[in-house]
Amino acid sequence: MAEKFDVIIVGAGPGGCSAAYSLAKMGFSVLMVERGKYPGAKNVMGGRMYTYALNRLIPDFWKEAPVERKVTREKLTLLSNKSSVTLDFHDEELLEPPNSFTILRARFDQWFANKAVEAGATLVTNIRVDDLLWKDKKITGIVAGTDKLEANVVIAADGAVSLMVEKAGLKEFETKEFAIGMKEIIELPEKVIDDRFNLASEEGAAQLFIGQCTRQIPGGAFVYTNRNSLSLGIVVYINQLIESKVEAYELMREFNSNPAIAKLIAGGKIVEYSTHVIPEASRTGLFTDGLLVVGDAAGLIVNSGITLRGMDMAIASGMAAAEAVKIAMGKNDFSKKSLSHYEYLLKNDFVLADMRTFKRSPEFLQNTRLYSLYPELVCKLFHRLAVVKGPKRRLFNELLEETRGKRVRMVLDLIRGLRAL
Template sequence: MSEEDYVSEDAFDAVVVGAGCAGSIAAYVLAKAGKSVLVVERGNFAGAKNMTGGRVYTHSLRKIFPDFEGNAPLERKITHERISLMSTDANFTVDFTGQDLGKEGQESYSVLHAQFNPWLAEQAENEGAEFVYGIRVDDLIVRNGRVCGIKAGEDEIEARVTILADGVNSLLAQKIGFAQEASLGQMAVGAKELIELPEKVIQDRFQCAAGEGAAWLFVGGPTQGHVGGGFLYTNKDSISIGLVATLSDLITSEMPVYEMLDEFKKHPAIAPVIEGGKTIEYSGHLISEGGYNMLPKMVGDGVLLAGDAAMLCMNLGYQVRGIDLAIASGEMAAESAIEALDKGDTSEAALSVYRTKMENSFVLKDLKQFQKFPHWMESTKRMFTDYPDMVRDIMYSMFVVDGTPVEPVRKKAMRPVKELGLWSLFKEVKGGVMSL
């Protein structure tokens, strides 16, 4: 059967479900190539349902919008990288800054999705893509195993290609058998607050130049010793602060996530940097944590998966990425759809060039490189309990002066290490290094 046997003549070339980063980029690339595109978003505006810490590594964005820095609603260029091991009463931080962090092609920015995503959607609309908001897609039109569009309430909208960019744990992907409901160990729940502070106050507290900011990741204290971590990103006149906790371990906690976030904000290392701030936004969201090993099927007859719907997220403890993966996947999904549409063949075989593009790009190569890390993190729970306390005790042994005769630093510093078990500590650290 030919393509015309599946869809009507007035079908869209492409329907995109979701106006997040992946969906809007896909719509932009398709519309720029002259294809008819409809984007359906269940939120009231693009980005209404998105929740991340809010950081974009711009290499993939620059490829599509070379002049983005002069047009996109960016917050601060990240020039300070901070990583902390946090116990309940102490905090050990590595603070790194360097010129290479801000070089073109290597730079990253904090962003607010409520501003950044509408800008992406606007670029697609300027090229002719149509967007409709406040509409939930309930199902897909499937004929003889081929996806031919979407069902939204009583409406059916046909398309030669359907791109699912509807977010993590996509129910639409599950309905067509591309994915199964993720296990608790593969998913995390995130909670975030946006705290308003004056621009100059943020620069002074984080020792940043005007227009520059910090990204700060935490292990241990934010999740009360459970698998996960905290994050803090500086925006122009606000701070994004939150935490992410893996569901399989979180279910053993007596403290809910929102209380963890409240305790995190009260920590002696955090309270001073948000003092006087006003909470202007609160959000929660599911986040994929399984990495490469939880990727769903991405290509079928008439359908492609991109962004969070394809579970494209990478959490390495010292680095969290998702937006650059979403942007690149949206671009490659659109390019693959264009090639297939131009050939008049949108079968799985024709669209499979998308998977090839992804495998040859940084997206799947990076996810594959670190595919063992999620399991190591979940199985090494002392990283979130004993390690922060061990580092605290080592620091106390070095810096506390109380009038008693001092011991050799080596002897004092090794005592907390020996209490955890030197050999088991070595094996765990080696496992983490090998997974990276």
């Protein structure tokens, strides 16, 4: 192995692989270091990736990548104690070009890392990077155990609560900036999944749940259909989970036994369980002398309530980091000033634009009424509309009664919601 590389990338998730693939294609010597036994071994996610970012890097990637199903049905379910209301969205435009695919990270990350290796990058696995190498206050490489490896630029792609970001002095993380995600993979025959979610073969569904499933703790739950399995999980803000004194596994158990979910997973076998943090409001510095930060490590994630987008942001930031390195290599200047071009590239692409557009969303999504008052209200209204036991009233009168004493708060929430999402 060469002693010095053009670039060392810490982490072989989508952010690291995207940077490694791009840089190797540009002809640079690239080392990607992953602590898992293989890329994807340590990675958890809900399981749906929006296509547009990777499609720019590898056009029509789904023809060769191990994707599970093309998402053609988007569902949102509001859950109360006894009832649920579901919106079911289906649109031809979700099909061509495909808007998103469900994926299983253990397979997908290996494929992506392999693409980088085929393009010329070196991948080492089962090695944890412990520290950064410094010379004259500039980052010049990495330390892994007793090994010291040098590079012109290090790319921190080590995910949420990045050790590299902390070692570089770019941020100290706080729990209030993070949500925690718990996820199960439940195996079921393909035909059973098609029938239960009303899907044609190879088509997929993404279903989000809010309300009772998190015991009104800010957050939500999800079910994504894979080919022969379901990815099912819950995401809640860590601080509120701690305050509520509810155990995370209890939420998961309750979710699985909720009547709306139990019938979707009946007869299935849990084959994987994992937990992981999500940087909901944890932006870090993006660059310093000799270092760039991509993906979750930089807190580049957008949660608009309906869409959770981390993978596409990681891939796009990895591509931008590669572009910034190319320019720095041309000048042979790896200073903070030279690498700041990375931020310019992110600003001119959707990554920082979308972060800015949705900057109020983490705060808005921590409003507990979104998970208690509103799902309850919608379920009650539908109950009143659907149940016939005696004289009926018009919808407007039902609405007035259900919202008595709450309307001012509701209007304020609506305004805040429109500004945030």
